[in-house]
Amino acid sequence: MNHAQLTALGRALRLVGEHGDALTGDTPDTRLHEVKADLRRALDLLDESVGGGAPTTRCAEHPQGPVDESAPDRCLLCETRRRAARRSEYQGGPRPERPDPGASAPTRYGVRADRPQAQQRWLPEQWNGREWELCGTPRRDRHEAELYLAAQRRGSRPAMAYRLVHEFTDYEVLRVWGTPVKVDIEPLGNLGGL
Numbered sequence: 001m002n003h004a005q006l007t008a009l010g011r012a013l014r015l016v017g018e019h020g021d022a023l024t025g026d027t028p029d030t031r032l033h034e035v036k037a038d039l040r041r042a043l044d045l046l047d048e049s050v051g052g053g054a055p056t057t058r059c060a061e062h063p064q065g066p067v068d069e070s071a072p073d074r075c076l077l078c079e080t081r082r083r084a085a086r087r088s089e090y091q092g093g094p095r096p097e098r099p100d101p102g103a104s105a106p107t108r109y110g111v112r113a114d115r116p117q118a119q120q121r122w123l124p125e126q127w128n129g130r131e132w133e134l135c136g137t138p139r140r141d142r143h144e145a146e147l148y149l150a151a152q153r154r155g156s157r158p159a160m161a162y163r164l165v166h167e168f169t170d171y172e173v174l175r176v177w178g179t180p181v182k183v184d185i186e187p188l189g190n191l192g193g194l
Helices: 003-022 029-049 076-090 142-154
Strands: 121-127 132-134 161-167 171-178
Touching (some): 003 029, 121 142, 142 161, 142 171
Antiparallel strands (some): 121 132, 161 171
């Protein structure tokens, strides 16, 4: 939604709100027809402003993704990833050895085997002119993440710079493609107020 659409929609909704405040039991029909026309105008502006369809899932990562009704967030992509993780856990994935419960004294925070295994991911990010932003799904495989960024750089609208960040217990920038340059969004470098 661009600024002009946002302004027009806000104005139309404020007008509808004013109509709501002015309604009484003896409001004439002509006034009700005026309210109806303003409501239609606001709905038309809203239809023009909405770019895509309504989200099909409750997943923040894939709102327009394929639907799996049995998943808690209705996202087939995330549910497939969760199922693969559960499957590897049950079918011979690495299992921590549990110490004999009587061999050690109870501790406040537990022992290492009680904590979940650390997750590692590779995050592809792009420079948007002001800051680094995630530009794709975090990957479990570094090679796959690098191939994704190579495809992004060859795409029709590449960003100024890309980087690959390794997320383990902390973040570490592994590689940067391009040079991020700070872009001032104000015309004339915000010198218009002088």
